[in-house]
Amino acid sequence: SVLMGVGILLFGEACRISGVGMGTNLTIGVITVLGTILPLALEKQLGSASGGMILGGITVCCIGLFFSMRSLQIRTEEEQMAEKSDSTEEFDSSTKTGDEEEGAKKVEVETTNTDHSALLKITICVAAAVLSSTLQFAFLFGSDLIDIAESSSGPGTTPKSGSAAIIWLFVIPLSTISSITYGLYQSRSVPLSNMWRSPLSRHIKIFVCACIPWIGHIHMYGIAANQLLPSYIAAAVAWPILMGTTVAWGMILSLMLGEWKGASKNAQKKQKIGIAILAAGIAIVMASVALHDE
Numbered sequence: 064s065v066l067m068g069v070g071i072l073l074f075g076e077a078c079r080i081s082g083v084g085m086g087t088n089l090t091i092g093v094i095t096v097l098g099t100i101l102p103l104a105l106e107k108q109l110g111s112a113s114g115g116m117i118l119g120g121i122t123v124c125c126i127g128l129f130f131s132m133r134s135l136q137i138r139t140e141e142e143q144m145a146e147k148s149d150s151t152e153e154f155d156s157s158t159k160t161g162d163e164e165e166g167a168k169k170v171e172v173e174t175t176n177t178d179h180s181a182l183l184k185i186t187i188c189v190a191a192a193v194l195s196s197t198l199q200f201a202f203l204f205g206s207d208l209i210d211i212a213e214s215s216s217g218p219g220t221t222p223k224s225g226s227a228a229i230i231w232l233f234v235i236p237l238s239t240i241s242s243i244t245y246g247l248y249q250s251r252s253v254p255l256s257n258m259w260r261s262p263l264s265r266h267i268k269i270f271v272c273a274c275i276p277w278i279g280h281i282h283m284y285g286i287a288a289n290q291l292l293p294s295y296i297a298a299a300v301a302w303p304i305l306m307g308t309t310v311a312w313g314m315i316l317s318l319m320l321g322e323w324k325g326a327s328k329n330a331q332k333k334q335k336i337g338i339a340i341l342a343a344g345i346a347i348v349m350a351s352v353a354l355h356d357e
Contacts (some may be wrong), residue, residue, distance in 0.1 A: 064201060064237035070194025072241055077191045081184040084138055088102065088132040088183070089311070092125045093192030095306040098199035102298035105203060113296050113354045120347030121303045127341030131314055134333035138326045163200075198234065199302055205230045209289065230281065235278070280305070292352060300348055307345040314338050 078086035099121050100109070108114040212229045288301040315338060317323065323331050 064197070064234045066194045066197045067201070067234065068238035068241035070191050070307070071238070072245055072310040073187060073191035074195060079187045080179045081188060083135055085132055085136070085184060086188060088128040088135075090192045090195070091105045091306055091310050092203065093189055095121055095124060095303050097196040098306070099195065099299050101199065102203055102302070103296070106221070106295045106299070108296055108299065111352045111354075114299070116351035116354060117296065117299050117348055118304070120344045120349075120351065123344030123347055124303060124307050125283060125344075127337045128310065130333050130337030130340060131310070132337075134326075134337060136331045137330040137333065138323070141327060141330065142325075146348055176281060198238075199298065201230055201234050202285065203298060205233075212260040222258075228285070230285065231278075231282065255301055261327045280309070296351065303348050304345055307341055307348070311338055311341045311345070314341075 067126050074090055077090055080086075082305070099117060103109045103114045109118075127186050134165070148314065284305045287304075288297040291297075292300050314334060318331075318334065323334060326334075
């Protein structure tokens with residue numbers, strides 16, 4: 064749980080230094096692969112028909128993520144070229160008015176390249192993925208706690224639909240330690256009193272729009288893996304579906320909200336191809352449930 068919190072922080076850092084395209088898709092791709100292969104290996108299903116179909120499905124998903132990553136890279140390159148063109152025009156304008164030195168300094172500042180090495184980018188993305196995938200580990204290795212929660216011999220019995228919530232009792236508080244610590248450090252110049260001086264409506268909006276959906280979709284993953292799917296492939300099916308649909312919906316929303324209006328047709332085409340391939344991969348993973356080969 065603590066490691067997952069660190070992984071979430073590294074995910075933000077991966078997006079910062081690698082760009083949203085590489086940071087998101089490479090990280091999510093590794094998370095999907097690790098979180099799928101581990102339960103298949105533990106249940107000895109890697110060589111089964113269901114396992115093979117699941118692995119094929121996540122391979123297709125990764126291809127879709129690659130197309131999405133390329134589309135985002137193309138869009139970023141186009142935006143950088145447009146900014147560089149604007150800077151050049153501003154410089155030309157400044158030289159015409161006799162402000163050569165000021166214009167040169169402005170262009171120098173705006174075009175300074177602080178790019179990081181490819182090795183560092185990949186390392187941060189992989190580290191974020193490995194640590195973030197420990198959420199899946201918590202559900203897999205915490206199965207004994209779920210059994211205790213469902214047991215009728217204890218002090219109380221938890222319905223099967225809610226028994227996976229016992230994992231969250233540990234995951235949520237422990238995973239937030241690193242985020243809260245980092246947030247306080249980054250906001251050390253801001254008085255803590257601002258937290259309760261902010262309008263109540265602001266806190267309610269954040270709670271409704273961010274907290275409830277995030278916790279809700281992971282809780283539904285727990286219900287699906289613990290109650291709705293065959294136990295021998297439950298986690299291996301639910302995990303890639305969770306990761307894939309999360310990314311696919313984000314990609315669809317970005318198109319719906321007009322984030323790609325200024326992008327070239329080539330970039331938009333690759334984004335739509337990525338969505339279609341990702342959807343196909345998710346469908347293949349879902350279809351693996353029909354293969355009964357426990």
